[in-house]
Amino acid sequence: MAYQNLISEIKENILYITINREKALNALNRDTLTELADVIAFANENADVRGVILTGAGEKAFVAGADIKEFSDYNAEQGEELARNGQHHVFNAIERSSKPFIAAINGFALGGGLELAMACHMRIAASHAKLGLPEVTLGLIPGYGGTQRLTQLVGKGKAIELITTAGMISAEEALKIGLVNHTVSQEDLIIKATEILNLVKQRAPLAVSAAIKSVNAAVNEVNGYDVEISEFGKCFETEDFKEGVSAFINKRKSLFKGR
Incomplete structure (x- = not known):
C-alpha cells in the first residue's frame, strides 16, 4: 500500500498506520482523509489484519486538527457535505469496523485529530499529549462526531465544558475522565498498543x-x-x-x- 500522506505496514497481523504530515502537525486535509478511507476499507476487508494501530509522525502531534484553509470559504451546504463524507468514509468506518482500532496519541490531538482518536475503539496517550476540541474559537463546532463521541465517553457536563471553553487537557486529565484508556511514556506508546492487540489476537x-x-x-x-x-x-x-x-x-x- 503506497500513500502520499500515510505510512502503512502489516506486522504479525497488526496494521500500523502513521499519518505522515509531520511538518503540518499531521493535519487532516482532503487527500489524507481520502487515503485514510482507503486504508480503513483495506483493513476491514483483509483477513490478515486482526487489529489496527493509528498514530501520527513525530513526537509533536497525533493530528493537530483539520486543514482549515481548505474549507474557509464553504457555505452551509458544503459544510454539511464535508462532515457527512468524512463521518461516513473515515470516522464512522473506524468505529463500525469489525477489527479493533487503537489510537496511539503521540502528541497534540486537537479538533478533527481528537475526533479521529475518539472514533477508535481504544486510546492510549503519551504522557506529554494534549487533547481538545477548539472548534468554537473558529465559529464552528466539531463536525466529525466529536459532540456525540465525547459525550458518550466523558458525560454531558464535561463534554459541554470541554467543547464550549475550547480548552486543552493533559493526558493525565484525559485518563482521569475516561477519555483515554492508558497513559504511557512516548517510548512505550506503540509497545503498549501492540501489547493490547497481541492479547486480542489470541481471542476468537x-x-x-x-x-x-x-x-x-x-x-x-x-x-x-x-x-x-x-x-x-x-x-x-x-x-x-x-x-x-x-x-x-x-x-x-x-x-x-x-x-
Missing part, C-alpha cells in the same frame, strides 16, 4: 467482532440489548465457539481460525 476473531458491534450498539442503537442477544446467538454457529469449548474442556490452548 468473530467473537471480537461481535463484541465490538454489541458495545457500539450500547450508544448507537435504540435497543443495544437486542443487538447483543442476536450477536450472542450467532456465536454458537461458529467453528471458533466449538474450538473454544473443546480447548476449555481439554485444558489446552485454543486455535481460532475466524470461522
